[in-house]
Amino acid sequence: MSKVLVFGHQNPDTDAITSAISYAYLQKKLGVDAEAVALGTPNEETAFALNYFNVEAPRVIETAKNEVDSVMLVDHNEVQQSVSDIKELEVLAVVDHHRIANFETANPLYYRGEPVGCTNTIILKLYKEHGIEIPKNIAGLMLSAIVSDSLLFKSPTCTEEDVKAAKELADIADVDVNVYGLDMLKAGTNLADKTALQLIDADAKSFPMGGKNLRIGQVNTVDVNDVLSRQAELEAEMAKQNELNGFDMFVLVVTNILESDSVVLVVGEPKEKVETAFGVKLENNTAVLSGVVSRKKQVVPPLTNAFN
Amino acid sequence: MSKVLVFGHQNPDTDAITSAISYAYLQKKLGVDAEAVALGTPNEETAFALNYFNVEAPRVIETAKNEVDSVMLVDHNEVQQSVSDIKELEVLAVVDHHRIANFETANPLYYRGEPVGCTNTIILKLYKEHGIEIPKNIAGLMLSAIVSDSLLFKSPTCTEEDVKAAKELADIADVDVNVYGLDMLKAGTNLADKTALQLIDADAKSFPMGGKNLRIGQVNTVDVNDVLSRQAELEAEMAKQNELNGFDMFVLVVTNILESDSVVLVVGEPKEKVETAFGVKLENNTAVLSGVVSRKKQVVPPLTNAFN
Secondary structure, eight states, X not given: OOOEEEEOOSSOOHHHHHHHHHHHHHHXXXXXXXEEOBSXXXXXXXXXXXXXXXXXXXXXXXXXXXXXXXXXXXXXXXXXXXXTTGGGSEEEEEEEOSOOOSOOOSSOOEEEEOSSSOHHHHHHHHHHHHTOOOOHHHHHHXXXXXXXXXXXXXXXXXXXXXXXXXXXXXXXXXXXXXXXXXXXXXXXXXXXXXXXXXXXXXXXXXXXXXXXXXEEEEEEESOHHHHHTTHHHHHHHHHHHHHHHTOSXXXXXXXXXXXXXXXXXXXXXXXXXXXXXXXXXXXXXXXXXXXXXXXXXXXXXXXXXXXX | OOOEEEEXXXXXXXXXXXXXXXXXXXXXXXXXXXXXXXXXXXXXXXXXXXXXXXXXXXXXXXXXXXXXXXXXXXXXXXXXXXXXXXXXXXXXXXXXXXXXXXXXXXXXXXXXEOSSSOHHHHHXXXXXXXTOOOOHHHHHHHHHHHHHHHTTTTSTXXXXXXXXXXXXXXXXXXXXXXXXXXXXXXXXXXXXXXXHHHHHHTTOEEEEETTEEEEEEEEEESOHHHHHTTHHHHHHHHHHHHHHHTOSEEEEEEEETTTTEEEEEEEESOHXXXXXXXXXXXXXXXXXXXXXXXXXXXXXHHHHHHHO
16 A cells, blocks of 8 residues: 555644654554644644654655545544645545534445544554554554543543543553643643734634634633633734635633633634534623533534524 | 334345344344444345244335434445435434445444345354354344355355355354355345336445546346346436436446356446446447446445446
């Protein structure tokens, strides 16, 4: 089999970067000429994890067809979240924990989707099914992804399988998950030196819903006011991005990782769909979303229902 | 968890019927209140297998939302091949060996797709992963599906995993796979008392391709002339079905299961796409497709490429 690139979604988070590394390593052990790459540079949280476990960041690609004919996707499946020339490539495999949408192949493929909190929880199973040992540093990165996606097991997306997987991986990586995990999460909340565009777009993904094109970003923080004090500047940047990219609406979810609540900031129309989705009234374009920390489980599904 | 229905595609073949039975049995063993149902009655091949292993045919449903909120799909994922009200239902799980297309969920789900020859080859793995024993009669049905989908291991869709799975299942079911398999396949080629509609539509599936709506049927036979002697009658029925259902083209693949060749019969436009797809010239609306026995691997992909 010729060379295969393995990558996570655009605007990569810790799971997107590390699941490419862990899945590519597994594929190499299974005899595939696989290389982990990324569709963007690591955020500060991911950089902390890579540095801690002494692993280099995957190189960043803009297109893949110039290098390979076939790819494997981790932590995403939707076309608009993938590499720009995905439609020209054969997708051989997907390992993911998101909804399936805007994804189509001409041929049968390997698709492993499970409704767990983190792609690396599934990848741990695949290592076991194939009887492949996980190196210490890769186990550390896989653990980092579970901590990141589950906000240290507080997110409603977190399942018993994720908790169990994290324990196993922490043993292999030889770290205290609570100490290491909080240090890593805090490394990702250093927002002061970020531009408005970096804040709104760092983790943003596009979601077509009911004929509208939504952009949904999420920022983790230990103090929501750190972000909201820049509301005017953020709104201007969100409006600009809507116009530049044809988004109908930009939804920014600002999540307090210590208190497990979020504030939503909305620019674009129709705003009443957001109010319907969450059962809230927007005031000054914002609303508190009590107990909401997961875009995937608590933001995208109610918005999808409201728009459809 | 409330009750869940498990079913394969419309116009069910042996894999569609038996994978619903085998997967529902596995789910029941895992504590899910699952019932295998079907989107049509068994064909003669499947009826032979059910009768041989003394298992009742699953009851046929037209809609599912009137009974349940959630379903599990086997041997298909595309909306137009599924139950009529699939868009109103939550898909909890899919086990399939086809391309993924026209499939979208609002929530993460369990999706197990593998590029093997038969859904039941994947389901055998799932039994093993969960450590669940397979009853003799269910093993016999799973074996029947592998024989059916692989035309006794002759189809290019057949992988080493399918052959290995069939051996394991034949041991559990206590049958000689070659003797039983050929008897079962022959039971499915009794075409004389079938109407033209039954012949063209028994195994037909719809495939949207490049803005066109294709209907692709397949008939297995031990003598292609048995079918082609009725060409005028078949063409009239294909034209009628195109008009009634808005198909742009009806493609009927008549497969000789002993010689592993097919003849294609085409009604509708643009026919030149079919010629491009297979590198043939249609004469009198037909062409020989040498070595073609698999709709999934040898018919749908070249047509998809030609139409896109």
